[in-house]
Amino acid sequence: MTGYALAKNMLSVFKLTATIRLGKKRQNEFDYRQNQITLSPAVARGTNGRSLYIAAHEAGHAIQATNTVKIAIELLHLITAVAIGIIVAFVCMLIFSTDLTEEGALLVVTTISFAIWGLVPYLLLEILLEIDATIRAKKYLQVINTWNNKARNTMLIGIANMILAQSSKILFCIYMSLLIYRLATTGV
Ligand SMILES: [Zn+2]
DSSP, X not given: OOHHHHHHHHHHHTTOOOEEEEOSTTOOEEETTTTEEEEOHHHHHOOSXXXXXXXXXXXXXXXXXXXXXHHHHHHHHHHHHHHXXXXXXXXXXXXXXXXXXXXXXXXXXXXXXXXXXXXXXXXXXXXXXXXXXXXXXXXXXXXXXXXXXXXXXXXXXXHHHHHHHHHHHHHHHHHHHHHHHHHHHSOO
């Protein structure tokens, strides 16, 4: 069985309307807006544990994509966009404004600190969705007796990458707010 066939089977077992398309090299993802799985040529045609795990993981995202999850993603996208907008605007204000009073500067700094934390809920949702897709992929491969060492190693690499990517983003948020807090308390 190929990764493409496995993803297709999973979609039909769970009675899902998601579509599958062929992507570029290393492009394996699920698009919640388009309700579409993209598989790289290697994964789509591959029959080894790695290809099957990745295909099952992306189909796992398709299974979790209920309306509630889609609305949550859109909402947190919006909050993240607003937060980034506020951060950029207020940082510019801090850098370029020459007539900011001390109180004004403190207000700008406080707003930036709060806006930074507006990014965190989206990062946490991403972690939850990744863990959920990982569990679904493992379960499905076990049920159809295709779970093996290669599949497990691919899963572990995926988890490690996710932890590295998300925790570095969250650490960046913590670092930035500490930096801004210091700026506020030592005077701008
Ligand atoms: Zn994923």
